[in-house]
Amino acid sequence: MQRRNLAFILESIHTMALPPHVLVYCLPQDKKRDIKMSNPLRGEVIRLYKNLLYLGREYPKGTTYFRERLKAAFMKNKDVTEPEKIQKLIDRGEFVIKELEALYFLRKYRAMKKRYYEPEH
Amino acid sequence: MSARVLVGVKRVIDYAVKIRVKPDHTGVVTDGVKHSMNPFCEIAVEEAVKLKEKKFVKEVVAVSCGPQQVQETIRTALAMGADRGIHVEVSGKDYETLGPLQVSKILAALAKKEQADLIILGKQAIDDDCNQTGQMTAALLDWPQGTFASEVNIEADMLKVVREVDGGLETIKIKLPAVVTADLRLNTPRYATLPNIMKAKKKKIANVKPADLGVDMSSRLEVLKNIEEADAGGAVQTNTEGLSSLVMEQTLRPVKSGSAPSPIQTRPM
Numbered sequence: 001m002q003r004r005n006l007a008f009i010l011e012s013i014h015t016m017a018l019p020p021h022v023l024v025y026c027l028p029q030d031k032k033r034d035i036k037m038s039n040p041l042r043g044e045v046i047r048l049y050k051n052l053l054y055l056g057r058e059y060p061k062g063t064t065y066f067r068e069r070l071k072a073a074f075m076k077n078k079d080v081t082e083p084e085k086i087q088k089l090i091d092r093g094e095f096v097i098k099e100l101e102a103l104y105f106l107r108k109y110r111a112m113k114k115r116y117y118e119p120e121h
Numbered sequence: 122m123s124a125r126v127l128v129g130v131k132r133v134i135d136y137a138v139k140i141r142v143k144p145d146h147t148g149v150v151t152d153g154v155k156h157s158m159n160p161f162c163e164i165a166v167e168e169a170v171k172l173k174e175k176k177f178v179k180e181v182v183a184v185s186c187g188p189q190q191v192q193e194t195i196r197t198a199l200a201m202g203a204d205r206g207i208h209v210e211v212s213g214k215d216y217e218t219l220g221p222l223q224v225s226k227i228l229a230a231l232a233k234k235e236q237a238d239l240i241i242l243g244k245q246a247i248d249d250d251c252n253q254t255g256q257m258t259a260a261l262l263d264w265p266q267g268t269f270a271s272e273v274n275i276e277a278d279m280l281k282v283v284r285e286v287d288g289g290l291e292t293i294k295i296k297l298p299a300v301v302t303a304d305l306r307l308n309t310p311r312y313a314t315l316p317n318i319m320k321a322k323k324k325k326i327a328n329v330k331p332a333d334l335g336v337d338m339s340s341r342l343e344v345l346k347n348i349e350e351a352d353a354g355g356a357v358q359t360n361t362e363g364l365s366s367l368v369m370e371q372t373l374r375p376v377k378s379g380s381a382p383s384p385i386q387t388r389p390m
Contacts, residue, residue, distance in 0.1 A: 047316075054315040060137070101312040111136055112160050112305050115247075 041086045048093045049074060055100045060107065124178040124238035124297070126169045128203065129228055130162040130185045132194040133248040142349045148217075149248075149347060155197060158194045160310075161243025163201070165303040167310040168273060169241050170202030171332035176301060177275045178239065180204045186224055188212040192326060199321035200313035206326035207231065211338065215331075218340035220249070222352035223331070229336035237298065239280075244269055244302040253304035269304045 039045075049070070056066035087112055135155040143150055158166075169181045173384065183198035185191045186209040209221055232240055240259075245252035259266035262353035267273070267282030271290065274281040284291045285304050293300075313321075331338050372389055 051315045054318075055312075097314070101314075104312065105309060108136060108160055109305070112247075116305070 039081070039083060039086060041083060041090065044090055045074075045086065048090055048097075051097060052093065052100075055097060058104055060102075125180045125235060125238045126178045126241060127228065127235060127237040128169045128181060128183050128198065129163075129224070129231075129240070129242045129254065130166060130168050130183055130194050130198050131159045131246050132156050132185060132187055132191045133159045133246055136160055136247055138139070142347050146346045146348060148344070156190065158244045159196050159243050161245060161247075161303055162198075163310040164305065164307050165241045165242075165243045165301075166198045166201050166203060167308045168270075168301075168303055169239075172239075172273075172275065173204075182207060182235060182237070184209065184228065186211050186219060186227055186331075188216055188343070191357055192332065195326050196318065196321055197313045199324045199326075200317040201311055203324070205324055207235075207264065207329055208326050209329050209331060209334075211331060215338045218342070219338070220340060220342060221251045221253035221257055223336065223338050223340065225254050225261055226336045227331055227334060228254070228258045229341075230336055231262040231329075232258075232298075234334065239298060240264075240300045242300070242302050244304050255300050256374075257383060259300035262300070264298050266298050266300045266302070267293060267295055268302045269367065270301050270303050271306045273301055273307070377385075 029076060052070055053067065057063050059066040077089055080089065126309055133156065134149070135157045138155055141150045142148075166181075166183065169178070172178045173181050175377065181203040183195050183203040185206070186196050188211070192206075192208055195208055209231075228240060229235070240254045242258070244255065255268055256266060264312045267280060267284060269285045270282045271285045272283035278297050280295050280297055280299050280301070282293050282295060282301060284293060285306065
């Protein structure tokens with residue numbers, strides 16, 4: 001219910017071509033709170049960031065390298081407001097998590113294979 | 122099936138870390154160095170959790186021996202799907218001399234106490250490369266063993282294990298209860314992601330002392346010296362046509378001296 005109202009509001013803002021902050025003034029108090037909370041997907045985005053940060057501890061090029069690039073990538077998209085676009089970005093983030101897990105597994109597997117097993121021809 | 126699986130996990134220096142020998146040659150630098158679960162132990166935990174998901178076993182118990190930090194490793198095992206953990210407190214001098222013999226005595230005592238039907242361990246630890254704990258545990262318990270397992274299947278109350286040996290693959294059928302040690306190609310361990318670690322905080326880790334289990338922690342081995350060996354690691358590769366860059370790895374060979382005959386040959390403790 002909340003989401004539908006928010007989408008409706010954002011849509012109407014675009015169609016009216018008025019700057020969002022002007023329209024916020026015209027809204028009743030609870031709707032203002034909705035927009036300030038920006039999105040119910042906010043929690044998911046924060047969770048995604050924390051998960052990626054946790055995964056970055058094992059990154060081969062170093063934790064700081066990973067963290068800088070992670071922050072830059074998230075900050076680049078900070079002004080996105082449409083829920084579908086945000087969901088797409090979240091899905092991309094989940095994909096990156098899977099890629100990282102695969103990277104870590106392959107690194108470890110190849111290291112163990114090289115150390116403990118005869119080279120195959 | 123109402124079986125209980127005991128999985129042993131070891132906290133070792135992370136596989137990707139460059140090892141440095143202490144200047145006084147008494148050991149390896151471990152302070153401030155990244156530690157993690159032994160890769161073969163991860164494979165063991167994954168196999169136990171897979172067996173639980175297939176409903177062959179009822180409960181997976183993760184065990185580790187060592188000081189307080191070892192609880193991190195147990196938490197990782199819990200995050201991968203183990204139900205509860207047991208932390209066997211070993212610290213100080215006992216921890217420095219902790220080896221496969223002591224660990225296998227502890228595991229044998231725990232297996233009897235927890236009434237485990239299956240023990241799954243990693244085939245060897247990447248720090249000491251002993252490859253002894255699984256075999257010793259099986260001998261102490263007088264259980265059959267399926268070592269270097271690359272495939273494990275439970276059929277009725279028998280275990281079918283495909284072992285990776287030098288000559289190829291060997292399939293054996295052993296009776297439960299049994300000890301299995303995991304080889305590299307047994308499975309693909311899942312990553313313990315942050316949400317799983319958070320969920321695992323609710324799972325219990327019990328504290329036990331070796332004395333409670335009636336285990337004698339004295340070691341029959343004395344490490345004399347640890348030296349660095351600047352050398353190509355592992356097997357010397359001569360058939361490297363096309364490979365222009367050979368990776369030179371620094372390997373460490375702990376020089377040990379034993380004051381007693383091999384523990385495996387003496388009577389079980």
